[in-house]
Amino acid sequence: HIDTQCLQASDAAHHLHPFADYSQKHQQISRVIVKGEDIYVWDSEGRRLLDGMAGLWCMNVGYGRKRIADAVHAQMTRLAYYNTFFHTTHPPAVELAAKLVEISPPQFNHVFFAGSGSEGNDTVVRLVRHYWAKQGHPERKIIISRHNAYHGSTMAGASLGGWPSMHQQGDLPLAGIVHIGQPSYLEGGRGKTPEQFGLEAASWLEHKILELGADKVAAFIGEPVQGAGGVIVPPPTYWPEIQRICGKYGVLLVADEVVTGFGRLGHWFGSTYFGIQPDLITFAKGVSSGYVPLGGVLVGDRIAHALMAKGGEFNHGFTYSGHPIGCVAALENIRIIEEENLVAQVRDDTGPYLKQRFEALAQHPLVGDAGAVGFLGGLNLVRHKGATVHDNVPFDRALEVGMLCRAHMFGSGVIVRTIPGDRLLISPPLTMTRAQIDEMIALITTGLDKTLAE
Ligand code: PLP
Numbered sequence: 001h002i003d004t005q006c007l008q009a010s011d012a013a014h015h016l017h018p019f020a021d022y023s024q025k026h027q028q029i030s031r032v033i034v035k036g037e038d039i040y041v042w043d044s045e046g047r048r049l050l051d052g053m054a055g056l057w058c059m060n061v062g063y064g065r066k067r068i069a070d071a072v073h074a075q076m077t078r079l080a081y082y083n084t085f086f087h088t089t090h091p092p093a094v095e096l097a098a099k100l101v102e103i104s105p106p107q108f109n110h111v112f113f114a115g116s117g118s119e120g121n122d123t124v125v126r127l128v129r130h131y132w133a134k135q136g137h138p139e140r141k142i143i144i145s146r147h148n149a150y151h152g153s154t155m156a157g158a159s160l161g162g163w164p165s166m167h168q169q170g171d172l173p174l175a176g177i178v179h180i181g182q183p184s185y186l187e188g189g190r191g192k193t194p195e196q197f198g199l200e201a202a203s204w205l206e207h208k209i210l211e212l213g214a215d216k217v218a219a220f221i222g223e224p225v226q227g228a229g230g231v232i233v234p235p236p237t238y239w240p241e242i243q244r245i246c247g248k249y250g251v252l253l254v255a256d257e258v259v260t261g262f263g264r265l266g267h268w269f270g271s272t273y274f275g276i277q278p279d280l281i282t283f284a285k286g287v288s289s290g291y292v293p294l295g296g297v298l299v300g301d302r303i304a305h306a307l308m309a310k311g312g313e314f315n316h317g318f319t320y321s322g323h324p325i326g327c328v329a330a331l332e333n334i335r336i337i338e339e340e341n342l343v344a345q346v347r348d349d350t351g352p353y354l355k356q357r358f359e360a361l362a363q364h365p366l367v368g369d370a371g372a373v374g375f376l377g378g379l380n381l382v383r384h385k386g387a388t389v390h391d392n393v394p395f396d397r398a399l400e401v402g403m404l405c406r407a408h409m410f411g412s413g414v415i416v417r418t419i420p421g422d423r424l425l426i427s428p429p430l431t432m433t434r435a436q437i438d439e440m441i442a443l444i445t446t447g448l449d450k451t452l453a454e
Contacts, residue, residue, distance in 0.1 A: 140216060380423050
């Protein structure tokens with residue numbers, strides 16, 4: 001028996017939640033989630049919710065996988081912990097590093113482990129600066145990122161991120177981290193084709209490199225598809241042009257694949273979907289489907305070979321780098337993705353089906369536009385629809401229509417994410433069948449109808 005009110009009262013009394021307004025603490029009643037199975041979770045009142053967000057963009061293989069629990073249990077009793085500092089190792093870390101190399105693009109032969117995506121991105125900042133110092137260019141320090149990016153909550157992660165609301169807290173960004181615009185066609189594409197806009201948005205990188213001086217720029221970092229910023233899918237011309245510009249100026253290219261990795265775009269890594277070859281890939285979330293925290297950085301040969309040249313230790317690492325429990329959970333998770341053929345299924349079958357069904361939501365009177373790629377989707381709620389997506393008229397922000405709609409979605413039994421600007425996002429488990437996609441779309445439609453009726 002679960003006493004919901006007792007849990008909620010204790011939660012309100014003692015628990016400071018991430019990304020929460022503490023002044024609202026006593027008005028906000030937390031939802032208590034107690035169980036998960038397949039693509040569903042249950043709250044403490046016994047309500048079943050279809051989890052359209054895969055937890056926090058991470059439950060790629062869905063809930064309730066006993067074989068991951070068994071693998072974790074076996075490792076817990078054999079060797080619950082050992083570190084990987086200096087030159088010590090253990091079988092799960094060795095095996096997982098080899099597995100990640102096997103499934104990643106060919107330029108990746110090395111892995112650095114961390115505990116989360118934020119730690120992975122902090123590692124990136126120190127690693128690229130260490131790389132350039134070893135190359136005899138310690139002045140190549142600046143990392144270029146993008147407005148509205150999300151790269152985590154540590155000091156470096158929040159600096160790489162492009163949210164003013166985060167920069168305001170902690171005097172960020174840290175020195176040497178600068179931002180350019182995001183490739184949002186909705187925001188900047190009026191009067192242009194998506195292809196033209198993609199090239200234009202990529203040219204902002206070249207302008208920034210020239211403004212700063214290429215000899216000062218270490219790297220460019222971006223999420224292949226911006227996730228928490230709003231599932232912003234760049235036009236197809238964007239990433240190849242970014243790659244060309246990085247190549248022209250010798251700037252390292254970093255893909256933050258914390259969300260887009262491990263099948264979400266129908267490839268092991270989203271960079272492959274966009275046809276680019278980054279020098280570094282940050283991963284977390286889907287690597288272990290969130291069963292146990294794990295993150296890290298795939299290190300491409302260009303950097304790895306330089307690191308292995310004589311002189312200059314990399315003084316960086318975490319107690320939990322390559323934690324054996326995280327590693328066995330990740331190995332079992334990757335085996336499931338392989339055995340159930342989830343990457344190809346998302347690429348060839350359920351992904352295209354989700355895209356078709358999700359984008360058809362644009363016919364709903366409340367939905368201005370809807371777009372999906374792989375198992376990521378985003379739609380905008382609008383007051384009036386115009387002739388093009390750029391002519392849609394948004395709601396008054398103060399009405400918080402997005403939040404209202406999200407509440408109706410919960411009421412109808414589906415979890416989606418809302419972000420400011422009345423944008424709704426989905427990132428469901430990759431195991432979803434066509435029938436479950438139909439179910440999710442039906443629940444979302446009910447939520448939209450209820451919002452419209454209000
Ligand atoms: N990078 C991206 C693209 C993310 O979406 C996130 C988390 O949502 C992170 C990094 C940070 O990962 P973590 O929360 O594991 O530190």
